[in-house]
Amino acid sequence: xxxxxxxxxxxxxxxxxxxxxxxxxxxxxxxxxxxxxxxxxxxxxxxxxxxxxxxxxxxxxxxxxxxxxxxxxxxxxxxxxxxxxxxxxxxxxxxxxxxxxxxxxxxxxxxxxxxxxxxxxxxxxxxxxxxxxxxxxxxxxxxxxxxxxxxxxxxxxxxxxxxxxxxxxxxxxxxxxxxxxxxxxxxxxxxxxxxxxxxxxxxxxxxxxxxxxxxxxxxxxxxxxxxxxxxxxxxxxxxxxxxxxxxxxxxxxxxxxxxxxxxxxxxxxxxxxxxxxxxxxxxxxxxxxxxxxxxxxxxxxxxxxxxxxxxxxxxxxxxxxxxxxxxxxxxxxxxxxxxxxxxxxxxxxxxxxxxxxxxxxxxxxxxxxxxxxxxxxxxxxxxxxxxxxxxxxxxxxxxxxxxxxxxxxxxxxxxxxxxxxxxxxxxxxxxxxxxxxxxxxxxxxxxxxxxxxxxxxxxxxxxxxxxxxxxxxxxxxxxxxxxxxxxxxxxxxxxxxxxxxxxxxxxxxxxxxxxxxxxxxxxxxxxxxxxxxxxxxxxxxxxxxxxxxxxxxxxxxxxxxxxxxxxxxxxxxxxxxxxxxxxxxxxxxxxxxxxxxxxxxxxxxxxxxxxxxxxxxxxxxxxxxxxxxxxxxxxxxxxxxxxxxxxxxxxxxxxxxxxxxxxxxxxxxxxxxxxxxxxxxxxxxxxxxxxxxxxxxxxxxxxxxxxxxxxxxxxxxxxxxxxxxxxxxxxxxxxxxxxxxxxxxxxxxxxxxxxxxxxxxxxxxxxxxxxxxxxxxxxxxxxxxxxxxxxxxxxxxxxxxxxxxxxxxxxxxxxxxxxxxxxxxxxxxxxxxxxxxxxxxxxxxxxxxxxxxxxxxxxxxxxxxxxxxxxxxxxxxxxx
RNA sequence: GGGCGAGUAGCUCAGUUGGUUCAGAGCACUUGGUUUACACCCAAGGGGUCGGGGGUUCGAAUCCCUCCUCGCCCA
Numbered sequence: 001x002x003x004x005x006x007x008x009x010x011x012x013x014x015x016x017x018x019x020x021x022x023x024x025x026x027x028x029x030x031x032x033x034x035x036x037x038x039x040x041x042x043x044x045x046x047x048x049x050x051x052x053x054x055x056x057x058x059x060x061x062x063x064x065x066x067x068x069x070x071x072x073x074x075x076x077x078x079x080x081x082x083x084x085x086x087x088x089x090x091x092x093x094x095x096x097x098x099x100x101x102x103x104x105x106x107x108x109x110x111x112x113x114x115x116x117x118x119x120x121x122x123x124x125x126x127x128x129x130x131x132x133x134x135x136x137x138x139x140x141x142x143x144x145x146x147x148x149x150x151x152x153x154x155x156x157x158x159x160x161x162x163x164x165x166x167x168x169x170x171x172x173x174x175x176x177x178x179x180x181x182x183x184x185x186x187x188x189x190x191x192x193x194x195x196x197x198x199x200x201x202x203x204x205x206x207x208x209x210x211x212x213x214x215x216x217x218x219x220x221x222x223x224x225x226x227x228x229x230x231x232x233x234x235x236x237x238x239x240x241x242x243x244x245x246x247x248x249x250x251x252x253x254x255x256x257x258x259x260x261x262x263x264x265x266x267x268x269x270x271x272x273x274x275x276x277x278x279x280x281x282x283x284x285x286x287x288x289x290x291x292x293x294x295x296x297x298x299x300x301x302x303x304x305x306x307x308x309x310x311x312x313x314x315x316x317x318x319x320x321x322x323x324x325x326x327x328x329x330x331x332x333x334x335x336x337x338x339x340x341x342x343x344x345x346x347x348x349x350x351x352x353x354x355x356x357x358x359x360x361x362x363x364x365x366x367x368x369x370x371x372x373x374x375x376x377x378x379x380x381x382x383x384x385x386x387x388x389x390x391x392x393x394x395x396x397x398x399x400x401x402x403x404x405x406x407x408x409x410x411x412x413x414x415x416x417x418x419x420x421x422x423x424x425x426x427x428x429x430x431x432x433x434x435x436x437x438x439x440x441x442x443x444x445x446x447x448x449x450x451x452x453x454x455x456x457x458x459x460x461x462x463x464x465x466x467x468x469x470x471x472x473x474x475x476x477x478x479x480x481x482x483x484x485x486x487x488x489x490x491x492x493x494x495x496x497x498x499x500x501x502x503x504x505x506x507x508x509x510x511x512x513x514x515x516x517x518x519x520x521x522x523x524x525x526x527x528x529x530x531x532x533x534x535x536x537x538x539x540x541x542x543x544x545x546x547x548x549x550x551x552x553x554x555x556x557x558x559x560x561x562x563x564x565x566x567x568x569x570x571x572x573x574x575x576x577x578x579x580x581x582x583x584x585x586x587x588x589x590x591x592x593x594x595x596x597x598x599x600x601x602x603x604x605x606x607x608x609x610x611x612x613x614x615x616x617x618x619x620x621x622x623x624x625x626x627x628x629x630x631x632x633x634x635x636x637x638x639x640x641x642x643x644x645x646x647x648x649x650x651x652x653x654x655x656x657x658x659x660x661x662x663x664x665x666x667x668x669x670x671x672x673x674x675x676x677x678x679x680x681x682x683x684x685x686x687x688x689x690x691x692x693x694x695x696x697x698x699x700x701x702x703x704x705x706x707x708x709x710x711x712x713x714x715x716x717x718x719x720x721x722x723x724x725x726x727x728x729x730x731x732x733x734x735x736x737x738x739x740x741x742x743x744x745x746x747x748x749x750x751x752x753x754x755x756x757x758x759x760x761x762x763x764x765x766x767x768x769x770x771x772x773x774x775x776x777x778x779x780x781x782x783x784x785x786x787x788x789x790x791x792x793x794x795x796x797x798x799x800x801x802x803x804x805x806x807x808x809x810x811x812x813x814x815x816x817x818x819x820x821x822x823x824x825x826x827x828x829x830x831x832x833x834x835x836x837x838x839x840x841x842x843x844x845x846x847x848x849x850x851x852x853x854x855x856x857x858x859x860x861x862x863x864x865x866x867x868x869x870x871x872x873x874x875x876x877x878x879x880x
Numbered sequence: 881g882g883g884c885g886a887g888u889a890g891c892u893c894a895g896u897u898g899g900u901u902c903a904g905a906g907c908a909c910u911u912g913g914u915u916u917a918c919a920c921c922c923a924a925g926g927g928g929u930c931g932g933g934g935g936u937u938c939g940a941a942u943c944c945c946u947c948c949u950c951g952c953c954c955a
Contacts, residue, residue, distance in 0.1 A: 005917085190955080339955085390884050391953055398954080498952085535951095566906075567892055573951090575892065583907075586920045597917035642894075645906065660917080667916045741924080748924060754915050781915090845938040846899095854899045854939095861900080 003599040003704065007592040009556030013696040017130060020699075023710045025068075026135045028075035030487045036067035036074045037491040039470045039521075040136065041504070042081035042144060046090055046121045049128035049548045051530040051538050051564075051576055052497060058561045059525060060495045061134050062640060065692040067492075068135075069719040075488055076135060077473045078126055079142035082118075084411035084462045085179055085187075085345045091117050091410065107409050107457070114410050128549060133557045133695050135715070142473045144465040145412070152477035153412045153465045154430055156515070161428040165361045166404075168416075168426075172278045173403055175353035176343040177299035181407035182357055184461060185400060187503075188341040188350050197266065197336035198321060201329050202227060205243040205252055211236070212331050214266025216338055217276070218324065219316040222249050222305055223294040226272040228283060231257040233268055247329040248320070249306060256287045278352050291354065299351050313351075358405040358414060358458070368513035369506060370396045380519045381509055384638040388498060388526055395502050402507075404461045411459030418454045419443060426456075467507035470494075470520040477515060485516075494521040497529065525638050528573035535575065551581055558694035559585030565644050565693065587648055588697045591690070594656050595701045597664070598679060604670035612774035613675040616662040619733045620682055622726040623654050629722060631689065644693050647686075655686060658737065662775050680705060685720045736772035739805060742798035743780040746807045750796065757783040761792050761806040765867060768803065791878035799826070802867035804875065820879055827872040834865040 020026060028035075038060050043053060060076060068074040091114045092102050102110060126141065142149060160166045173182040198218045201210040211227060227244045229236040243252045260283060261270050274284030275293040284291060294304040301308045301316055308316045324330040341350035372380040373392055383389055405414060417435040418426045419442075427442055429435035432450050440448050471477055476485030490512070496505060505524055512520035530538050538545035551560050555578075562584030567574060627650045634642040663679055665671045671679075684705065691698040691714055702714035743760065752758060760782045777785050791797075792806035794814065799805070840846050841858055 387885060394883060394954070501953095572893080577892095579907080580892095582920075586918095589918065589920045593918035593921085595917085600917070639894095642905095645894095648906080656918085657922085664917085744923060745925095748912065751912095754913090840938080843938055847938085849938055850899065857900060 003596050005596060007588060007697060007700075009558070009588075009696070010553070012700050013131075013133070013557050016696050016699045017133065019713075020135065020715055021138075023713070025713065025715050026076070026137050027139055028073055028137050030483050031073055033071065033073040035488050035492075036064070036070075036072040037077070037488045038064055038075075038493055038495070039077045039473055039491055040079060041494075041496040041500070042079045042142075042466060042469065043125050044083035044086055045080040045118055045123070045125075045143065046083070046087055047080075047125045049125050049132075050545055051548060052527075053125070053129070054132060054548050054551075054560065055530055055564045055574060056495050056497065056527045057129055057132060057134050058564050059527060059640060060493075061132070061561075061695075062565070062692040063493055063495070064135055065695060065715070066635070066719070068716060069688060069691065071718065074135075075137055075140075077140045077142065078129070078134070078136035078138060079140075079469075079473065080122060080126065080144070081466055082143065082145040082411060082462060084406055084408050084459055085176075085181065085183075087114065087117070088408050088410040089179055089346060110409050131549060131552050131557060133561065135695070140473065144462070144469070148475055148478065149465060149468070149472045150412050151430075152468055152472040152475075153460060154415050155477055156468060156511075157412075157415055157460065157464070158428055158430050160360060165365060166428075167359055167361065168356060168423075169359050170354060170356050171359070171403075172281045172352050172354055173357050174341065175297075175299075175351045175355075176346055176348050177295075177297065177351055178346040178348035179343065179408070180297050182353075182355070182403055182405065183343060183350065184403050184463070187344045189344050190339045191342055192337055193340045195336055195338055195340075196321075197334040198324075199267065199331035199333070200247065200271075200324060201331055202244040202247060202271075204239060204255075205245060207242075209239075211239065211244055211255075211269060212267050213269045213271045214334075215271055216336060217273075217317070218320050219301075219308075219313050220273045220276050220294065221246055221271065221320070221324075222301075222308075223273045223275050223292040224251075224253055224271045225274060225284065225289040225292060226253050226287065227255045228258050228261050228270040228272050229255060230259055230261040230263050230268060232259070233261075233263050236269065247324060247327065254287075254289075256283075256289075258283055258286070275354055276352055281352075281354065293354060295351060295353070357403050358416075358456075360402040360404050360464075362399045362401055362510075365510050365514055366396050366399050366506075369509040372509055372513065372519055381522065381524065383524050384526065388501060391498075392501065392506065396506060402461075404464045405456075405458040406461055407457075408459045409457075411462060412465060414456040414458050414460060416456040418456070419448060419452055463503055463507060466504055467511045468515075470508060470512065471515060480516070489516060490519050491521045493523045493525060495525045495527065498526045499529070501526065523638065530574045530576050532576060535573075538576070546576075546578065551578070555581040555585045556588060556696070558588050558697050562587055562644060562648075562693055565640050566648075567641060587651065588694060590652060590656060591686075591694075591697060591701065594651075594660060595683070595704070597660065598676075598683065599704075601665065601676065602670040603673050603676045605673045607670060607672035609672045609674045610774065612778050613663045613672070613678075615771055615775060616659055617675065617678045617682070618726075619729055620654065620659045622729045623733075624650070624682065624685060624720075625723050626725045626727075626730060627654075628689065628720060629725060632722065647690055647693070651686060651690070655682070662778060687714060688717055688720055691715070691717075732769050733772060735766075735768055735800060736776055738800045739776055739803075740779050742800060742805055743776075743782075743807065746796050746798065746809075747780075750809055752809070754781055757781050759784045759786070759808055761786050761788045761795070761808075763788060763790075763804040763871070765802045765804070765871060766800075791875060793878075797823075797875060799868065799871055799875075801864060802871045804871050816879055820876065823872055823875050823879070827869065827876070830865055830868050830872065834862065834869065837861045837865060 040060065041056065064074045064076045094117065095102060095113060129136065157166065174185065174188050176183050195216055197214050197216055199212050199214050200218060200221065201212050204211055213227065224246050229239060239255050240257065242255050244255055245252055260279070261268065272280045272283050272289060274281045274289055274291045276295070283289070292304055294301055295313065296302045299313050300310055301313070303309055305316070308319065321330060342348065343350060373383060374389060383392065415430060416426050416428050417432070417439065419439045427435050427438040429438050432453065435453055436448060436450050439453060440446055468477060470491050471485065471489060474485040474488050475482055476489055494505065508520045512518060532538060532544045536544060555563065560581050563581035564574065566580055566583060627646055630646050631643050634646065663675050684702070687698040687702050695715065699714045702708070747754065758781065760780065762785070764787055773785055776782065792808060794811060795806040795808040796814070796819065797804055797806045837858055841862060847855055
């Protein structure tokens with residue numbers, strides 16, 4: 001075998017990905033095996049791979065590859081999300097750059113452009129995921145606006161409408177004046193902004209008195225329809241029932257009373273603008289106030305804005321402050337920080353706005369989803385880490401109706417058809433034919449035709465399609481009893497970020513129970529956010545996000561995968577640093593180099609197996625089993641960083657550091673066939689457990705070890721089975737490694753080169769097994785290992801437990817005083833330790849109250865310490 | 881303003897019902913080593929009054945109280 005000394009990531013990763021694809025290993029069909037299903041959190045169709053995607057798709061791939069090795073029918077469904085607002089914004093911007101205004105286009109024309117955009121850029125991110133090694137079933141790639149998925153969305157809308165969950169309401173919504181659409185509450189991000197508090201005087205009708213209010217939004221005075229005071233506030237008691245005059249527009253408005261007003265804030269006197277503030281709207285409804293909307297849809301002022309018509313609200317804020325000041329209405333301006341809602345997508349400041357929108361009633365629908373996650377006795381959906389249950393509870397128990405309409409074209413058009421101008425003059429139907437029929441029934445007008453119907457121009461919120469994702473990708477909405485949905489659903493694990501716990505995860509659970517009466521998935525792994533070393537979020541604007549593909553080029557996909565997982569416990573933020581990838585690459589290098597070593601060996605069938613190799617093989621098998629059990633435990637808790645760390649240590653320390661060093665034949669000497677066979681077997685087991693994390697290099701080595709048919713590829717190999725761990729053997733070996741370390745220390749302290757053979761004598765007070773003597777001899781380059789009852793003069797010593805070891809060295813190197821000092825210190829420490837143990841044991845309350853096991857342990861400690869002290873004292877005596 | 885969570889080695893974090901897996905891991909650091917698979921390596925080491933204070937207990941990183949400092953979610 002001619003193996004290159006270095007591993008070339010680029011070439012090999014491409015080769016094996018193609019091989020896996022060619023042999024359809026990622027593809028899943030319904031069969032008799034147990035299914036294991038993950039649906040990808042669909043990234044935005046026009047998105048580009050960033051660190052967050054890398055992390056969460058690596059985790060999914062680890063889980064799916066492991067399931068495949070465990071013999072399950074692993075199915076990972078990939079796809080993308082149409083991301084209505086983000087994509088539409090991009091298309092609008094692109095058209096604008098070409099001199100085309102969206103408003104000049106018809107809906108059909110615009111959608112044509114949008115689909116062109118999708119076909120050009122859509123799915124780039126999926127190609128990038130392939131570079132990472134993602135073993136998705138690409139034949140199943142879905143898009144939230146595929147015909148079948150869109151039909152599912154419409155079907156669900158109609159169904160929920162018919163069940164009375166969807167209604168149309170004139171409500172205060174979050175308005176994004178830049179995208180000119182509403183947003184759900186979840187899409188609004190509150191930010192602290194430095195602003196001003198303006199104190200403005202209103203004249204009181206029929207008196208010379210002025211009343212001063214404080215507001216952060218002076219531009220809305222034009223829309224004021226009342227002044228509100230607190231009925232308990234004596235300062236304003238005399239104003240009850242009076243009227244005030246709005247500055248500039250000189251309208252008379254009532255002074256109303258409501259306990260809602262905070263007496264402490266500002267002047268304790270509030271201006272009420274029902275069209276532009278949610279709380280004011282509530283007050284307005286309660287007190288029957290007029291509503292004056294002064295804004296256009298782009299948040300410039302409309303004709304109610306008088307001479308400010310056409311100007312932006314922030315411009316008007318400055319100008320009106322100036323006018324108020326000039327006319328003597330402005331009392332003062334104070335600095336004030338307040339929270340401002342901004343759009344998650346466009347960053348524009350949100351305007352509360354009254355409009356007709358579609359809403360989904362959530363309270364009833366949420367009930368099964370609350371129970372599924374929070375029930376103590378029967379938890380059907382588990383969140384990892386558990387701490388997110390509290391967040392989930394808080395949101396679900398205070399859930400508000402979901403505004404599902406968006407004033408966008410890119411998305412599923414709301415299937416409501418209007419036949420008149422009245423508030424109730426509409427029907428909801430899956431298609432126009434049904435709508436005509438329903439409209440005829442509703443109106444009693446048999447002559448009504450399709451031409452008389454006007455479909456609602458709004459589209460549905462993107463999340464209204466992605467909440468069906470785990471069902472719709474298997475066509476479970478349109479064909480609820482089809483073979484695939486019955487087989488793959490409920491899915492097993494969902495891996496996503498905590499930022500979309502409400503947007504997506506909670507709603508999928510809701511939809512799952514409503515439409516399948518089953519959870520959509522069993523476990524939810526919430527990853528942390530990827531931050532940079534300074535704990536800043538990775539973002540484009542900060543420029544602190546590394547180029548994902550470049551990382552893969554530099555460190556290899558395997559290296560990046562391991563790097564990402566090494567320091568990312570579930571739910572913890574990941575402080576990303578490129579050196580992590582270097583560490584990942586280092587592991588690959590280590591494995592490669594170990595393989596390279598075995599490839600150099602010449603195998604001899606003549607040679608007998610050395611005792612040391614035989615013992616080492618037994619030990620490594622035991623150690624492997626112990627690690628395997630640990631790994632299983634970590635997996636069961638979704639602690640993937642602990643899984644990879646266990647494997648990392650197994651390979652670096654146990655396999656390479658100890659095992660290979662023992663079985664390695666001397667330079668240019670052949671290895672016996674039995675040992676070689678066992679080494680290769682253990683190597684293969686290592687590759688299997690490493691494969692989910694480093695799929696490429698493991699497959700490459702697997703295929704170099706032996707010629708394999710496609711059926712024998714590592715990706716579909718059989719995961720090692722767990723067996724009972726031989727703890728005794730492991731403990732005995734640990735003792736031997738302590739001896740080896742002791743010898744190494746003596747070599748180092750005395751500048752004895754490893755090439756130089758030495759002798760070792762042992763007083764075996766502990767009566768340890770001699771099974772590992774051959775190993776100790778080999779690893780320490782010992783000529784003679786002998787057992788004795790006496791101190792050896794002219795030697796340096798060390799102790800493991802109460803055993804004492806002597807390495808004879810030349811007289812020049814022996815400094816009796818130093819030895820004495822060293823041993824005295826060791827003795828002092830051990831005596832101190834003994835004292836503390838004995839103090840505990842002489843405490844009656846401890847002996848009486850502590851469990852027997854704990855007392856026994858303390859007694860063992862005492863005995864060990866006593867034995868060691870005896871050894872140390874003997875050493876001292878012999879030196880003096 | 882309301883809720884949740886976290887403070888353990890220089891850094892990132894483990895540490896399950898209080899007791900040998902209780903003071904740990906990886907990285908970083910120091911020292912030594914071109915030993916013939918790997919310097920992307922090996923070996924040996926140093927380093928923490930477990931955020932502060934108080935309490936319960938035979939025994940506290942772990943339970944309780946209090947203070948301090950951060951983070952997240954919601955309004």
